[in-house]
Amino acid sequence: MQTLTAKFRTLEFGEAKTYLVALLFVLGNIALPQLCHTLRMGGPTWLPIYFFTLVAAYKYGWRAGLLTAILLKSAVLALVAGWTAARFRRVSLLLLAGVVLVYQTIGTLGEWALAGDLSTAMQDFRLGIPGMLLQIFGGRAIIGVMNRNRYAR
Known part of the structure; x- marks a missing residue:
């Protein structure tokens, strides 16, 4: 299993970039569920509302993730992903x-x-196993792409 040494940046509440990043990921948290809900049982199956919160918190820290969070589980996800990224410094x-x-x-x-x-x-x-797998594999892929993109650092 390959481990990626990621370029993490913990954003602070006082930085403008924190709010720009959060805005972009919130837009993703709105658009992806809309897309998934066009499919029968797409929302409960793919759990799209959590995807961008996972990426935001893991890549930019718990603050960016928390600003992106929409639901109770999203807030918990932001805190857990942000802590994990800060603690292990890899993905x-x-x-x-x-x-x-x-x-x-x-x-x-x-x-x-x-x-x-x-x-x-x-x-x-019961229903969201495909969505959890998307978060794991898709999140890993997106974080990897973001690490190679100089604008996402």
């Missing part, structure tokens, strides 16, 4: 799989506590 399929598993587990417990229905809270684990 691999194993690390991304760990990020996805941790945020899905914590988010599911939070949704269960809020909704009071375990079956509804477990929906991503």
